Amino acid sequence: MTRTSQTDLAVLGGLSREPMTGYALRSAIRGTLGHFWNESFGQIYPTLARLTRDGMVVRAQDGRLRLTPSGRRHLRSRLAEPVEVVPPRNGVLLRIFFGRELGPEACLRLVDQVESEATRSLEVLAGVRAEVADEPEGPDRPYVLLTVSAGEEAARARLRWAVEARATLVLL
């Protein structure tokens, strides 16, 4: 099973929306994709260099990087590949699981952290929603909004859990 990098996917996908510099690409990923993706410069630049060598990406006169037809074909075929489902590592839940060693008070602080992070997340997502609503409607909008919804549902789930967890932990 060849595990081709998912970074390629994010990079090609980002450039499929509009040509931009590597720096702008990183900003875009941190902004809109921030709640379910991340990339560091240390990966973006080497990836862009390789994709350029392979003719998937070209640099325009103004410095921005643009997807070639070959790059778009590659993106489509990569997107169609089956998704690898990896249970993500959750450092908070790992600590709660071993909460007996950590103690109820420290666990409560972790719950607080989850709650404020989820609240912050909902604010950011509301901002993305507003941003999307400002732009002229395009073919990408429904897809972007679906990822926002997913982030919101997940954040609300964390808030609900925080309430339950706090109720349990104060009794210990």
Place this chain on the structure above:
Amino acid sequence: MTRTSQTDLAVLGGLSREPMTGYALRSAIRGTLGHFWNESFGQIYPTLARLTRDGMVVRAQDGRLRLTPSGRRHLRSRLAEPVEVVPPRNGVLLRIFFGRELGPEACLRLVDQVESEATRSLEVLAGVRAEVADEPEGPDRPYVLLTVSAGEEAARARLRWAVEARATLVLL
């Protein structure tokens, strides 16, 4: 910022519950921690070897690995460290985000995948709950149940999202 491995945490934590072999440790992680953690043999065995060299873990006569007092102290101090919050990479949402390139039909199949995975997840978690209820009540129980709740809330959030996503995608 020294990024000491979180694998240490999972391994020490697992052995803090009861002594076991590396193989059993991996099974335990895949079982109970499966919905928010994973470790491969390629990491468990080298980690166990290092922790043994450092006197955190010793091998008993029956072959099982046991936490030493030093190991337990180390576990406690590592658990108390601030949690690094990394937005996990979500391959499905990445594909949905670029759904315009992928097409609505393929997106619907991804939604199906999320739904069946979430349903399966709820079944597994119900199983863990039943398992925990069978065992005599101990000091670990409330903590384990909190991680189960977190998994259930997250799974239900994915199910809700799947309904919304399907409604959106069938119109495209």
Place this chain on the structure above:
DNA sequence: AGAAACATGTAAAATGTTACATGATTGT
């Protein structure tokens, strides 16, 4: 007897983060 599960490990390759270096452009 044969299959499946138990058990331990290593090596290579891929993946990813962090820190550093360098310089241009823009805003105050």
Place this chain on the structure above:
DNA sequence: ACAATCATGTAACATTTTACATGTTTCT
């Protein structure tokens, strides 16, 4: 002038997966 942001990259290091190798024990 100065700070912040834009912009590109490299090198070192850490992490993680995958595939392979090997042998034992348990179940049918």
